Every structure is written in C-alpha cells, then in structure tokens.
Amino acid sequence: MKGPLFYSKILLFGEYGIIKDSKGLSIPYNFYNGALKKSENPSEAAIKSNASLKRFAEYIQNIDSELVRFDYALLKEDVDSGMYFDSSIPQGYGVGSSGALVAAVYNQYAFDKITVLENLTREKLLKLKAIFSEMESFFHGKSSGLDPLNSYLSIPILINSKDNIEATGIPAQQSEGKGAVFLIDSGIIGETAPMVSLFMENMKQEGFRNMLKTQFIKHTDACVEDFLKGNVKSLFKNTKQLSKIVLSHFKPMIPQQFHELWEKGINTNDYYLKLCGSGGGGYILGFTEDIEKAKKSLSDYKLEVVYNF
Template sequence: MKRGPLFYAKILLFGEYGIIKDSKGLAIPYNSYKGAFKIANVLEGKQLSSNQNLVKYFHYLKQLDSDLVSFDLDQLELDLENGMYFESSIPQGYGVGSSGAIVAAIYDQYAEDKTTVLENLTKEKLLKLKTVFGLMESFFHGTSSGLDPLNSYLSLPILIQSKDDVESVGIPYQQNGKGAVFLLDSKMIGETEPMVNLFMDKMKNEGFRKMIREEFVIYTDACVDNFLHGDAKSLFGNVKKLSKVVLENFKPMIPKQFHSLWKKGIDTNAYYLKLCGSGGGGYILGFAADFETAKMALSDHDLELVYRF
C-alpha cells in the first residue's frame, strides 16, 4: 500500500456544543485540507511522530470492546511495523477535523464488514456509523460525537436533527454573490477536551442551561434551516443573534484578543463570528453579507473562503 485514499477536513457550520444538547447541526466537507496513509522505508520527523501516535491508537483499538465494529488488527500492526504514517495537511487543534480524518481512514482500511459509501445510507446505517466513529475518536478527545469522522468518511454534508437522527443532505449550490462563509486564523492551537469539559461544567448552572435551551439552540436551528433553504437574509439575522449569544456566554472558548473583534462585527454588521468546533484557538468561523467589506475590516487577519452566497 503506497498510498491510501484521501480523507478531507470538515467544517461544522452550525451546532458546536449545541449538538451535545440536541440542537440541529450542519457539517460540510472542506476539501482544502486532506490526509492519507502512506508507507515510508525510513521514518523521521513528522512521519515518525505520526507512526508512533498510530501505534498508540492501535493499542486503543485493540482493547475496544464493542459489538458494533471489529478490525483487522493483524494487518494494521503489520502496516505500522512496515512504516505506515498518516500524511495530512489538516491543521491540528484548529476545529476542522484532523483526528476525524485519521479515524475515517482507519475505518476504511481496517474495519471488517464496514458500511461503504456506495450503500443506500439509511438513517439507521448513518447512526450506527456515527456511533462507531464516536467510539473510535474518543481516543483523541475523551468523548466524541463521531460527526467529524462521519463527515470525512462520507465526504457529504451531514445534517444532525438530534443525537439520534442524522442524514446526508444536499446544500444549495454556491452563488457568485457578495456573501460568504470564511475561516479566520487565530494563530493559536485549541484543545477540544478542556473546552468540552468547561462546557459540561457550565451546564450544571440552571441559568446557562436555560440560555442554551431558549436562545442558543433556537438560533442554531434557525441558522441550519435558513442555510439549507438558501435564505441568506434570514441567515445573517440569525447568525448575528447567535454570535451575540456566544460572545456573552462562551467567552472562555473565545481567545481573549478576539473579544473586541467579535463585538466589532456585531456592532458594525461587517461580519459575524462564531466558534469553529470547540474554540479555544484554531479557526474562528465568519459570516459576511459582503465579503469584501469583511476583508477590509479584518485586514490584519488571514481569512480563507469556505462558501459563497
């Protein structure tokens, strides 16, 4: 095996934290970053580090006791001994699914009786896959929804209706308009596990739970519906509300130096920022009704275009 198939990054457009508490969510593949298995005769640097991490992952899979999935562990062990590593351009700790791509690649290569992309993907099959991927990805984050690997494996937009209801969906074709979804590089690495732990701690507070129920989930669900129906005007209105709620209630997940920039977007309507994944660093997701205006307002920062309205 000189090189395995490619697995892409993902962007969770809507649903960060909310999907833990049954809001809707929408994840799309992001083809600018990708990874694949390779084999090298001599491992050094990043290749060696990747191989060593995969060996740790192999031991995790070895003790994974589940009726839902089994792996050809002998072949995996042999490939690792022969110098297999995961070559990836997906930045780690950036909220775009670096571990999800590894999990998808392992499942694709080594899972026995696997569900393939070519099958009729019923909701039951998707839910089973998501559960399997959640078990597999827990090695990296402590707990995992399984959504990142699912998105990477299928390379399709995934709509989460609730924890027990996922489906692949079509999203509106990109337009050549002024509006855009973009990524802003915080130049910092974020760690998922401490951020999720912080969120779960906050959820012990009744006031925080009420805000999640009555504001965060409602605006998130509205954003998903607006996006899927191509209703850009309503979308920007709801993204603004969501951005405001996040700034007021998720401050620890937003790097301090971005608090004023976040508020500036809401105050000027030049752009609206939201968390990309768990936050704490990595990418910040941006929405703008006029991307050129947003670029000027954010001229000190590196932006990457994701989607055009």
C-alpha cells in the same frame, strides 16, 4: 503504500449545541486532507504520527467487537513497518484532523464496513456514527463521531438530533455572490477536551442550561433551517444573534485577542464571528453579506473563503 485521501470538515452550525440535541450542519472542506502512508525515509512528523498510530491501534483493539471488528494483524503489521498519517489538516484547529485519521483507519482495516456507495439509511448512518464515536474518543475523551463521519462519507451531514442524522444537499454556491462563509486563523492551537469539560461544568448551572435551550439552540436550529433553504436575509439575522450569545456566554472559548474583533463585527454588521469546533484557538468561522467589506474590516487577517452566497 498510499491510502485514499480523507478530507477535513467544517461544522457550520451546532458546536456545543449538538451535545444537547440542537440541530447541526457539517460540510466537507476539501482544502485539507490526509492519507495513510509508508515511507522509506520517514520525517520527524511521520515518526511522531507512527507512534501515535501505535497507541491508537492498541486502543481500538479494545472496542466492543459487537460494534465493529478490525483486521488487527494487518493493522499491527503496517504500524510496525512505519505506517503514518500524512496530513495537511492542521491539528487543534476545529477542522477535523483526528476525524480524517479515524475515517482512514476504518476504511482500511474494518471488516464488513459500511460504504458510501450503498443506500445510506438512517440506521447505517447512526451505526457509523457510533463506531466513529468510540474510535475518536481516543483523541478527545468524548466524541460525537460526526467529524469522522463527515470525512468518511465526504458529503454534508444534517444533524436533526442525536439519534436523527441524514445526508443532505446544500444550496449550490454562487461563485459571483458577495455573501460568504470564511475562516480566520487565530494562530493558536485549541484543545478540545478542556473546552468540552468547561462546557460540561457550565451545564451544571441552571441559568446556563436555560440560556442554551431558549437562546443558543433556538438560533442554531434557525440558522441550519435558513442555510438549507437559502433564506440568506434570515440567516444573517440569526447568525448575528448567535454571535452575540457566544460572546456573552462562551467567552472563555474565544481567544482573548478576538473579543474586540468579535464585538466589532456585531456593531458594524460587516461580519459575524462564531466558533469553529470547540474554540479555544484554531479557526474562527465568519459570516458576511459582503466579503469585500469584511476583508477591509479584518485587514490584519487572511480570510479563507469556504462558501459563497
């Protein structure tokens, strides 16, 4: 048995903000993927994945059947015979490892599933998001459902607000373009749940709530608009502001050894860094108007280009 591949994703804009109704833009990232598999000689990783799938199967048995129904008998049979999720998606890196797994399980075992081939109305997208949110909560305690949605549909998703999401097109990449979005590997595994708890704790302070509304969400929304319209100049102006705001107000989410690097980008304009997912480790997302300049400036790190302007 080998199921279809599900890809990783990158939330270009909207981390934390989408919890409080900012815009967001999520794109599939085909560099990493995962699939459900069975093997005669499972590796240690496969055995570990199978144990985790067993717990996940028990968890989804308790999801409200009004929302979604699964073929539990078949799922249980497959899990008992050693099925695991074979994935190249790094865990704790903010590129949606649990999202791809959730998408794969829904695809294989859900009854009456909504497919990418039908007309994806807003209602259908919101229903999928609600199903995936319930399923992925097993991994994160609280999930928006967006990662699995992106992985399942494998198309860019524009988040206008919590109850308003749509499939979208993004400007075609300029393969010769100097501008780029890239990833840097922090070398640390990030944990989503504690970072989200910290954010929720901060939200109790009026000053933080104010900053989020008047600065963070304002620039996030502007970045999404700029990116979709191809307003590159304005995009970099807003990304720089976003990078500054994150350095000032989300410092605990940035690994310590990157504080200086973050500031260097803002001061030199060689690149601007932002969180990729919840932060605390994993990947860091970078934006640059000149990828060669950024590579020189970040010569100690390997940059993985995701998109070219």
